[in-house]
Amino acid sequence: MTENRELHWEVAGLLLAAGGGRRLGGRPKALLTHRGRPLVEHAVEVLRAAGCGRIHVVLGAAADEVRARAGLDGCVLVDNPYWTEGMGSSLRAGLASLAGTGVRAALAGLVDQPGIGPAAAARVLGAYRDERSLVSAAYDGVRGHPVLLGAAHWAGIAETATGDRGARAYLRAHRAELRLVECGDVAEPYDIDTEADLSHLE
Numbered sequence: 001m002t003e004n005r006e007l008h009w010e011v012a013g014l015l016l017a018a019g020g021g022r023r024l025g026g027r028p029k030a031l032l033t034h035r036g037r038p039l040v041e042h043a044v045e046v047l048r049a050a051g052c053g054r055i056h057v058v059l060g061a062a063a064d065e066v067r068a069r070a071g072l073d074g075c076v077l078v079d080n081p082y083w084t085e086g087m088g089s090s091l092r093a094g095l096a097s098l099a100g101t102g103v104r105a106a107l108a109g110l111v112d113q114p115g116i117g118p119a120a121a122a123r124v125l126g127a128y129r130d131e132r133s134l135v136s137a138a139y140d141g142v143r144g145h146p147v148l149l150g151a152a153h154w155a156g157i158a159e160t161a162t163g164d165r166g167a168r169a170y171l172r173a174h175r176a177e178l179r180l181v182e183c184g185d186v187a188e189p190y191d192i193d194t195e196a197d198l199s200h201l202e
Helices: 039-050 063-069 087-098 118-126 151-160 168-173 195-200
Strands: 011-017 055-059 076-079 105-110 134-139 142-150 179-182
Touching (some): 011 039, 011 087, 039 105, 039 118, 055 063, 076 087, 087 105, 087 151, 105 151, 118 142, 118 179, 142 151
Parallel strands (some): 011 105, 055 076, 134 179
Antiparallel strands (some): 105 142, 134 142
16 A cells, blocks of 8 residues: 655656557557556556646547546546657657746656555655655666656757657766666566566556
């Protein structure tokens, strides 16, 4: 059971949920079933339980079906018409959707990592200080998700987020500013990418 946390309004949850599941026979990842509900619902609840008061969800593959089947009340749904170009386009769309909201950072997570729960997300969120913050979960010292991206970095991230790289290039270039928060004791960072990975779903 997740403990109740006070909602944080300076940091928005940003869920990248646009993937088409190409290696899963074209099944959109957002609609894979986990614990009796679509994976996108589970991922939103992780961000909410971690303390994010505002949550933006980037949709792409089967966006209309996701809207119809998933309970995403209270979320801002962002359509990414360029989702086939990769995760970078979804990150750009998500960050653009936060412009003008007054949010000072985004806690970005991926829809296909159900082994990462509220405990890890809350640790990363807890390292937020201001719009210059740059924080990443780490697993045995290796950078992973979620990542907290201060608003001062958004323009630079958007310039380098291409293909499936997301913020990787920017984080590598700014490693001196990046704070790693170890989460290997409370989460497992596996992805649901292939048929074999479906065994992780419950």
